[in-house]
Amino acid sequence: MLVANLSVLIDTVEKDACKNLIYRLYLVLRFLFDEMQGQQVTVNAQNQINANISLGSPVILKMNDTITMSSVGLLELAHREYQAGDYENAERHCMQLWRQDQTNTGVLLLLSSIHFQCRRLDKSAQFSTLAIKQNPLLAEAYSNLGNVYKERGQLQEALENYRHAVRLKPDFIDGYINLAAALVAAGDMEQAVQAYITALQYNPDLYCVRSDLGNLLKALGRLDEAKE
Template sequence: MQDQIVVDGQNHLSSGTNSGLPITGSPIVLKMNDVPQLSSVGLLELAHREYQAGDYENAERHCMQLWRQDQTNTGVLLLLSSIHFQCRRLDKSAHFSTLAIKQNPLLAEAYSNLGNVYKERSQLQEALDNYRHAVRLKPDFIDGYINLAAALVAAGDMEQAVQAYITALQYNPDLYCVRSDLGNLLKALGRLDEAKNTISIYSNLFQSPKLKNQVKYKFYKA
């Protein structure tokens, strides 16, 4: 399962098993002279679009402009954390996640992003601690449960991973990737009837025209 990178409360899939490959898309390239009229909100939205297009250099540059103006903006801090994670600058990613937590100790997304850094470093206990804290702070935090499940699988705690996946599906039953991973995990545990039921639902979801389009889009981005 791909780690979920959270940017200002929005999730973004990292590529593969944290491989850090850029998100596919046409970079949005604007010179700073082109955007002096943008408000702080507009500049942050631009940075989000650049991030989503894989233009991390300009996204970081615009975020740093905003950060110099206001070092307490947790949306900017989360986005900087995600940019640095995608660029494999793990120390900086952890730094900005930590700054976001200092500004708002209840910010679940920052703990999840910090957990991603620990997981990438194979510090699984620290990763699990951060993911668990994130879902305690925000019980409906789907991305937090997905990240927690992946870390539990890496740690060999398959039963708890099953529960984390099930919890994510309780909040959104249409998560086809989660159903696929859960089905495979149940199969590996020998719980074949449950696996068959889960994968059957996954197959039905995949046949939905709407979800088919979403599948193609997500696979293309990955």
């Protein structure tokens, strides 16, 4: 109830400083709430184990269940902080998780995104590359790496990574959007149109993509198509 009330309060506070303070408090309380939920799950699991023992049933124990739940909660907190623009705390929590498990691709991807937003391009590329080493089929990692190349002006390398990302994950909307933007920067407008159209085939309700496509078609003089 307290978390819900704070969420409502955030929307009603007018001063930015107060809003930021309350939002950070909300994030912390939300994390603590998630931890309590995780502890309850652990208690329920222990009760089930005890019941199985009393019935003479075989018991299979999973190591570090509580640690895993805690890690998931901390990663969710880091994601919320990232979305709120609190990159410092998001990075701090991600690094805490990374020190525990350097193979967690979710953490590696988030670290890549955090460093990109902070314009630490070398670090962003490093964590994207680490994610790819852990999972060579991880489309999001190639897209993040493409963002770094695009920011550096290395459009050919950016395009290669974006194209590889959407080949790995054909319904990867962000991949098509990034690909289209890089194609526009490279002057390949027709291919950019196709990238936007493909994204809309997977999700026709993307207003921002429709808007970008319409503007691009207008720039190409294809006014009838832009109206559709």
